[in-house]
Amino acid sequence: MINYEHFILDNGLHLLVHEDHSSKMAVSNIIYKVGSRNEIAGKTGLAHYFEHLMFGGSKNVPSFDGALERVGGECNAFTNTDITNYFITLPATNIETAFWLESDRMLQLNLSKKTIETQRKVVIEEFKQRYLNQPYGDAMHLLRKLCYKSHPYQWPTIGAEIADIEGFTEKDIRSFYQQHYAPNNAILVVAGDVDSEDILEMAKKWFGPIPPSGKKAKTIPVECAQQAKRAQTHFADVPTDTLYKAYHVPGRLQEGYLECDLITDILGFGRSSLLEQKLVKNTDVFASCNAYVLGSIDPGLMIFTGKMEKGKTAEEAEKILDEVVQEFIETPISSETLEKVKNQAEAMKTYESIQLMNRAMNLAYYTQLGSPDLYQIEYDKKTKITADQITAAAKKFICEENASVLYYKSNNSESQA
Template structure:
């Protein structure tokens, strides 16, 4: 069980403290409530580009990375559709350095033309490396594009088009910073070998004078009408194997159906003993890889089912195989109470192992705070344990309708 304390500074910064007596380090994990879904359709990829710019120094820190390294620490960050997360780990005796660095870039980032030019180049190369140079590299572009029409969930974090990054201006990024990067729109977790009292004193010293420059993200987004009917696209890819992907929208993280769908996906296609894998990879080798998973987003979920076809197999047949097996599962043909116990035991183990890492605990605490229900971190395991066979299948039936899928066919590149 994770123990923690929470307090809020007058400027709106929510702080969570988590003490680990066995650790020799202190972690500051800062979550900003801004992700790709907060971008304009003509300026996608900004949240991620901004993540890069956050390492370019701030008003009182000429070089962020040099200062981290000087303190013997390390740092990194990631962005997704819903939030941007930064973390720094330092030896516990240098905890204050982390407060100085993290607060200063929240206080006043040094955004300049040179940094922007360099990081634009870096992100463009990242785009090419991840999306153009890897098999199925454009997968999320295609799936999100199929699944959403107007919602800002329709583009991936890296950006819809590389030109959006190439055309980013200094004014654009300055406005983005002002709007989203301020204490009232952030959650800070201080974790490791540091007491609550030290945390309070250091937060007061380093964060209390930072004014909120924008509003708190309302997290209200344009919703698409419910999807009806099959939506379809086909495209070519570097992969020498053709593939079929099917995807459905699902409920948000705080909805209990979300955990139920995660369990259902694990049973249906989450391991090598799942019906999807045993039927179609092992017994009747239509695919050389097939699986499914549920992406549990704060605002939306996605149920993804896919198979990579073997030579001589066609897409239509592959799609029918996947859908039939899914339908059989939802009709109650596969899973028993033993399956439920199995998948819940897996979930429990997975949570225990996940929480054995200090950085995971710090990130989870920020994540749950950002969902608006921090205390749910304590009952996370119960959410899985309270799911039963009936509620799981009910969640699946209400979310995944076979004739309502967004369908993507990949063909090997021909030219």
């Protein structure tokens, strides 16, 4: 359990303080409850684009990084489907600098034409380098579009296509900022060698005067249940075939999610996993194979992915993958296997607790899910799941009518002939 104090300012900002006096450092972690799920078709990639804009300076801070470096701090950020997360590490004696920097860009970000165009070029170049010019780089674009027909999860965080980023208008950008970058859409966690009352006073001083957003959140489309298997074949200049097979699963807080998480732990986590042992070590088809769930707020995906050995096809790989997964479904899970994956979960939780930043991020993340206590509640619930519950979830969600398959094939594939 992570100790914390939880406050809510009059403008809706959630503030959590985690005191840890074992070092002289502090961290500031602020989550904005906005990700690619809050975008609409034709204007995709805005949430990620804003992650870049937020480092372009604000009214009183021309250089965010420069101001932070002068007090011995460092920072970074990430965006996913559901949130955008900004974090700072610095000496605890300089924690108020983090408040100054974060409050200034929340209230009065620099959205000059120069900044907008500079960051637009940066994001477009990132799109090209990471997703278009990398082998298999567009795989998740293709797979998401295959899996989702209504929900915004149908495009990755970077956006659906470069044309969307090129088309952002100043009105689009300012409207997005005014709606999502407001105190009532944010969670601030301060952790380290700090005092809760001091931090609360700083929060009131720097964030208290910022007005909440009065804009109503857009309704997010609901994805209809999939009724039949979907498949797509895509050829590209890649060394070997790769298989991507996805199944729709519950969202992070829904019944069945944790069981699905344990399914992929058993099948695909580590060198002793079933997929590694049966498909990689004991066949000449798979060069690698793993499984994971996307822990998204709305219903997400359980994904199996594997790269083929040269000359082997994604279609034959799917066949033997299905056989191994079906055998898993039909075979009772041993107590040893169940204990092993739960021990792995405990080890991961223990490892996460070592780093101050991880504790701050977890407090922020679970608060935006509903309560910081969900971190412990979720773990306790996961440790009580039985083998029968895991098998029942596997039978429910791992079925062909719920599957979407991307055969990502090499142009040199023999099957193209």
